[in-house]
Amino acid sequence: MATPPKQLHFGLFTYPGGHHIAGWRHPSTPSSELMTLDFWRNMAQLGERGKFDLFFVGDTLFTREKDGRFFGRQAFSNPDPISLCSVVSAVTERIGVVATLSTTYHEPYAIASKFATLDHVSGGRAGWNIVTTWEDRASQNFSRATALPKDDRYARGTDFMRACTALWDSWGDDALLMDRAGGRFLDPSRIQAVHHRSDSFDVAGPLRQPRPPQGWPVLVQAGASPPGRRFAAQIAEAIFTAQTNMAEAQAFRSSTHALMAEYGRPPEAVVIMPGLSPLVADTEAAAKRLEEELAELVHPEVAIWMLSENLYFNFYDRDPDDPMPIEEVRASRTPTSNGESILRACARGNLTIGQAARHVARSRAHQSFVGTPEQLADLMQAWLEAGACDGFNLLPPYFPTQLEVFVEEVVPVLQRRGIYRRDYEGTTLREHLGLKRPPGRHAG
């Protein structure tokens, strides 16, 4: 029998107003409603109509401004992810809910408890985007002048995850007896302390909630540096990444699988989802017009600000028509992994500073696409079949219209091609992503 075609997975990467920096200015975006339940419910329900695997909320723990510069020219960043995911899980039935939480500014017991609760009340749909938070501006909101060095952040993250997984496993799946007649709610022999001791934490346990329906929430990570990727190779079950070209994405995916093998993990233990920001219309010309329309809405100061922020380089006083000073940027400070991918895109396209600024403003360093539903389906299918991804983390440039277009026009094409589900087959996020449930230490 022929093997069935590989299936795409989709994450809905939400952002108030949309991922294009000027998305909030688009006339179809309900900008005055970005903090209302209606806005988020509509988005999550649209994603569920499109049979998306997951609804995802990021969090950077700081406002996107620098030294008060350009204050007020963009939408605010995310609402609190875990609160939002909790409420979204109540107004949806199947879509997974993935909340970002930082291992640098929290304690494992409190976080393990939040995700256990989210997994229970959502019926096994919780995921955690585990971040270590890189920015000094975030640390300044948590009583520290500067961020911890990256190696320390990832060492703390590793200890954090050991403590959390031990806490989720501190209850056996069969610890709940609910024996009314005998008066025994729990079986104490199936609940054990964890006694986690590491450089960063000392946690007694057990957790005060039963083991989550999924065993653990789905663990998501997006590390791009060597320590970040090693961290992901050990624990991530879904990886978000910002690959913008197919060959680089193939190399990223195969090297991730190789790193995972060092920790005894098979390739099918992870779903790799590069970001993709699609702008779709019935014809290519119409899609390009939309792109222009959005570009017109970007205030030039905002684009230059974004480029400066992303590359940690001051472009404010440069002529936007000058070529991008790629080597000067590299020499001034080793670029972050995202910064390096922007610089490579600048070199490939021979971009000027103004063009690079618009490029970054358009896609927030992720791959962008402008064209028709069939063309987008071609791109996605090509990446899937070339082993460059297992799906995509979608970043609609403005909400909700571009998400509606994706769900109504692109999803049916993918379904007809047999590379995307027509309906959910399971109820949990693990089932959507084809991931195993961790057995826990009381199993067997």
Ligand SMILES: Cc1cc2nc3c(=O)[nH]c(=O)nc-3n(C[C@H](O)[C@H](O)[C@H](O)COP(=O)(O)O)c2cc1C
């Ligand atoms: C799609 C995507 C979403 C991300 N979301 C967040 C986020 O919400 N909060 C955060 O602090 N970092 C976020 N990051 C940053 C990553 O966690 C990571 O720090 C970054 O890719 C750089 O890798 P490194 O930490 O190994 O240097 C995200 C990255 C990607 C690609």
